[in-house]
Amino acid sequence: MVAVDLGGTRMKCGLVAADGAVVHRETRATPREAGGRAVLDALVDTVVELGQKAAADGHRVRAAGVVVPGIIDAHQGTVSAENLLWVNTPVLAELQAAVGPDQQVTLAHDVRAGGYAEVRVGALRGTTNSLFLPLGTGIAAAMVVDGSLVSGDGYAGELGHTRFVQGEAAELCACGQRGCLETVASAAALARRYGARTGEVVDGAREVLELLAAGDPDAAAVWDEALTALVDALVLYTTLVAPTRIAIGGGLVGAGETLLAPLREGVHERLTFQREPEIVAAELGEEAGCLGAAFMAWDVAAGPAHD
Template sequence: MDDQRQRAVHSVNIGWRDLPLAARLQDACRLPVTLGHDVRAGALAENTIGAARGSRNTLFVPVGTGVSAAVICDGRLLHADGYVGELGHVVVEPGGRQCACGSRGCLETVASAAAIQEGYAARCGRPIDGSAEVADRVSRGDADARTVWDRAVAALATALATATTMLAPELIVIGGGLAEAGELLLRPLRARLDEALTFQRRPLLVRAALGDRSGCLGAGLSAWEATGRPAVSEEDGVRTS
């Protein structure tokens, strides 16, 4: 999503390529429209009114149907023409499962909620009702669920270690549907990430405070900023525009 040009550059799941989405919506509803990436909007909300309030170096990682990230570095939300933050396409298992992006072994193929659901269903030979059921089975001692869960946690820790080495966040905020598992996810993820780091700044790893509202709240904050009003006050000390 290219925020500057207000275009949907590439969406594998929806099939959009270089779509002038903001202009199309503005023509349709006859109101000013500002376009942004849902994950960057979530990061804006968490950094302004949520779990990362006051942090100047934050990595926001929602884990749901897919995996993505938004980066706040030295108080600024990074855009890089819309390409920044594709954590879900860091390769964690070379030569692994085919990803929708065209590569193999991407983080999304192992640690997304969809991958966890599919991985467990493949092991037990029957469909299940989402990753939440896998989490429940982990907490009840199901060995197959634990195997799938541990693989996902290890893959996520590997990707986060890479991101930490490159970006040095002081705080990592885990959001999305998988974060609803709470410490069942966060405790082993913290341990794995700690094991993977040596000299790097060790980030605090927390659960998102705004849940599935973060993207909507961030969209509202972005619209507020588009009118010329800052989304944060001077005393917050963080610029996210």
């Protein structure tokens, strides 16, 4: 199984056995600076070359799973993704043509694939109603409802683009709305907001977290704003969909209990009649998307779809 995840700054690639064992892993550049056509060419080359490598190593490649950010039209096999410079780009058709009829290509959303991997072998094992919420450069959710991963024809799970900041404080989001969760609680937002508040350039959310640990009051202020919006989002999700477990992933979960403890406390205080979810750290880290790509592709290769 060839698996490729285009969700991060670099393509994460793997060869994955049926039991989820990763027999080869590598990363490759995503040539965004050269445009959307170049990104697609690089993806196609990667899938073909990984298949060749697998064959050379004595593996039989049954299928390929590719996961991408953005909106996937599952019927057309097209993808629109701002950060890959794709607009209704026929990704599935090009990949399938390149690998030939012997390998079936499965195309899925990076965050939903990551959530699927967490359900199969990670922090959401055994759940039928759960949420995977990676807090990275952006924020999107993988929603498991009554045992199914909800895709909404490719549009579901955009909790990051729901408004949780009101009034003057609401910043313009990349999506065109104001006050989205992503503008205040993504890893990128923490660094940007700390910089805007203090005039100091920081090296990402990691540095803001270090400043927070050192007692910096500006870091504490942007952190509290992020936590407030996240608690609101988790309470809303819990009220609507009643998950038993929520796994937080992405770069920010590196903060560990500094993040998870106040989220648990905040959600606990706010809930009255709702079922209270466990809030835990995701387990699969950067590999979640790639593993999910492989699991989804294995499911398709194994025959009729199942839940």
